[in-house]
Amino acid sequence: MSSNDLNNKKVSITSLLFSYSPKLLIIAVTIGALSGFFYSLIIPIIVNSIQVKASDEVEVNASYFQSYDFINGNEGWVFFLTVIIILFTKAASVILVNNIAKSATAELKLNIVKRINSMKLDDMEKVGFSRLLNLLTEDVLSVANAAVGIPVIVVSIVTIIGMFSYLFILNSIVFAIVIVSVIFGIILYQTPVRLVRSSYVKSREFSDVIQEGLRGLIFGAFELKLDRNKSKNYIKEEIEIPLLKSTKLEKMADGVLHLSATASDLLSFFIIGFLVFVLPSYIPFPKEESAGIIMALLYIAGPIATILGMFRELEIGNIALKRIHALECFDGELYCNDSQPLPEWNTYNVKGVSYKYSSKKFDNSFSLKPVSLSFSRSQINFIVGGNGSGKSTLSKLISLHYQCNEGEILFDNMIVDESNIALARERISVIYSDYYLFSKLYKKQNLSDIEKVNFYLESLGLSGKTDFVNGYFTTTKLSDGQRRRLALLVALIEDKDIYIFDEWAADQDPEFKKIFYHQILPTMKKDNKLVIVVSHDDRYFKCADRLIFMDGGELVGIESKEKESATMI
Numbered sequence: 001m002s003s004n005d006l007n008n009k010k011v012s013i014t015s016l017l018f019s020y021s022p023k024l025l026i027i028a029v030t031i032g033a034l035s036g037f038f039y040s041l042i043i044p045i046i047v048n049s050i051q052v053k054a055s056d057e058v059e060v061n062a063s064y065f066q067s068y069d070f071i072n073g074n075e076g077w078v079f080f081l082t083v084i085i086i087l088f089t090k091a092a093s094v095i096l097v098n099n100i101a102k103s104a105t106a107e108l109k110l111n112i113v114k115r116i117n118s119m120k121l122d123d124m125e126k127v128g129f130s131r132l133l134n135l136l137t138e139d140v141l142s143v144a145n146a147a148v149g150i151p152v153i154v155v156s157i158v159t160i161i162g163m164f165s166y167l168f169i170l171n172s173i174v175f176a177i178v179i180v181s182v183i184f185g186i187i188l189y190q191t192p193v194r195l196v197r198s199s200y201v202k203s204r205e206f207s208d209v210i211q212e213g214l215r216g217l218i219f220g221a222f223e224l225k226l227d228r229n230k231s232k233n234y235i236k237e238e239i240e241i242p243l244l245k246s247t248k249l250e251k252m253a254d255g256v257l258h259l260s261a262t263a264s265d266l267l268s269f270f271i272i273g274f275l276v277f278v279l280p281s282y283i284p285f286p287k288e289e290s291a292g293i294i295m296a297l298l299y300i301a302g303p304i305a306t307i308l309g310m311f312r313e314l315e316i317g318n319i320a321l322k323r324i325h326a327l328e329c330f331d332g333e334l335y336c337n338d339s340q341p342l343p344e345w346n347t348y349n350v351k352g353v354s355y356k357y358s359s360k361k362f363d364n365s366f367s368l369k370p371v372s373l374s375f376s377r378s379q380i381n382f383i384v385g386g387n388g389s390g391k392s393t394l395s396k397l398i399s400l401h402y403q404c405n406e407g408e409i410l411f412d413n414m415i416v417d418e419s420n421i422a423l424a425r426e427r428i429s430v431i432y433s434d435y436y437l438f439s440k441l442y443k444k445q446n447l448s449d450i451e452k453v454n455f456y457l458e459s460l461g462l463s464g465k466t467d468f469v470n471g472y473f474t475t476t477k478l479s480d481g482q483r484r485r486l487a488l489l490v491a492l493i494e495d496k497d498i499y500i501f502d503e504w505a506a507d508q509d510p511e512f513k514k515i516f517y518h519q520i521l522p523t524m525k526k527d528n529k530l531v532i533v534v535s536h537d538d539r540y541f542k543c544a545d546r547l548i549f550m551d552g553g554e555l556v557g558i559e560s561k562e563k564e565s566a567t568m569i
């Protein structure tokens with residue numbers, strides 16, 4: 001997802017709002033336009049009133065002293081009525097679009113959540129968890145900030161159009177001059193906007209780096225607390241420097257935008273100066289219209305400033321939206337709607353499965369050479385081998401988290417493909433080394449489940465540490481070993497066909513290692529489960545029906561009890 005890719009994507013805040021609720025948006029914009037129309041009436045009403053009074057000055061002066069009217073003349077009523085209409089129409093439009101924007105961004109956030117949920121795990125790793133988090137927080141916020149500014153822009157645009165119409169009625173030459181100047185102003189503003197766009201894109205990329213730094217700051221707090229030097233360097237390199245670079249880019253971009261906004265904003269004064277001091281020397285300029293024209297031009301400066309001010313938010317919002325839409329270049333996983341469960345099976349076959357991590361930084365990224373294995377139910381398999389030999393990578397392929405580059409996985413003869421992968425995954429439960437422990441069991445529990453939970457809480461030494469109440473564990477703030485035992489409990493309650501444990505027992509007390517290898521695994525075997533354990537625990541290798549040896553990304557050997565007993569016979 002390079003910056004160029006992002007720039008080529010056609011997405012915008014307005015289309016986001018429009019696609020959320022076209023009818024409501026049209027109503028809100030129409031009301032906003034109405035408000036803008038009434039805004040543009042303010043100056044003509046005032047100018048008209050002043051001109052009427054000027055032509056009848058004596059009467060007006062008399063009326064000041066003789067009349068007890070609260071508001072002087074009809075123009076006053078029209079003026080205040082207009083102001084009240086502006087109040088209601090502008091408020092209605094802003095509130096309405098604000099509601100649409102809030103709902104649309106909430107929906108956008110939910111869509112990103114669903115999109116991330118449907119992404120392939122290897123794609124999620126490629127994008128990076130920090131960037132994904134950033135999309136959900138900062139980018140969605142930028143979109144929301146830009147979206148809520150849209151009604152203000154609509155009101156301002158219509159006000160400007162109204163004032164232009166008024167200028168046209170007053171003097172068509174002045175109107176033409178103003179139009180040419182405004183076109184010039186737009187070009188003056190748009191050029192720097194284009195120039196600084198890449199700075200905003202880069203600044204957003206730095207915010208991904210900062211997000212990663214913040215993750216380390218929080219999750220690495222224990223390590224950082226012990227080493228002031230490391231902590232100082234970490235903060236400097238991973239947070240401060242990217243933050244400074246991002247701030248510098250934004251300051252530079254903001255500066256250019258503010259400069260050109262101010263220049264465009266002052267356009268009204270340049271035009272006024274031109275009309276008052278230059279134009280009269282060349283063409284006759286009717287003095288009686290000048291007050292109205294100048295007031296109109298001064299009045300236009302406000303909405304122009306508002307629009308230009310909002311351009312920055314819109315630009316950042318659109319960049320954020322493009323970053324969000326860039327997720328679409330990753331194909332989501334296809335889930336079939338088939339509610340039929342997977343048929344019963346006996347063998348789980350891994351045929352010529354290979355995998356290569358894609359890495360931008362390293363060409364020689366790790367690859368798992370083609371592996372073929374046939375697993376059966378009621379079988380306990382240990383995958384063993386040195387660090388980095390590919391045990392976890394193979395497990396992630398077997399658990400269908402990663403999708404292989406070559407080869408296939410079959411339940412008996414049924415190939416696992418996009419049409420049945422979701423159903424196939426539902427037969428598998430895993431505990432990887434970086435597992436996440438949910439405090440709730442997301443399944444309907446019957447009485448026997450609750451009894452089972454309480455049984456395992458007792459046998460895994462968790463009674464009194466946490467309780468199971470209304471589908472929740474009262475706490476998951478436990479020791480590492482206890483948390484891992486709770487994760488095992490949850491997996492057992494899920495009652496799947498295939499279980500994969502990656503170094504589950506590594507940090508368990510000898511007592512619980514024994515329970516795991518000598519009680520839990522045999523019980524699972526008895527219950528017809530296929531169990532795959534990634535382990536370095538050679539003292540317990542004898543508990544396996546089969547040992548699968550990995551080395552340098554290759555399957556280098558298989559040792560099975562059946563074979564041993566066969567050779568012994």
Ligand SMILES: Nc1ncnc2c1ncn2[C@@H]1O[C@H](COP(=O)(O)OP(=O)(O)OP(=O)(O)O)[C@@H](O)[C@H]1O
Pocket residue numbers: 125357358359365366385386387388389390391392393394
């Ligand atoms: N997410 C990843 N992205 C890129 N490369 C990875 C990733 N995870 C692992 N690797 C690479 O794959 C190789 C094998 O890793 P794997 O986790 O499968 O080894 P392992 O045998 O389980 O090691 P250990 O016993 O240390 O857990 C590693 O050397 C690493 O270079």
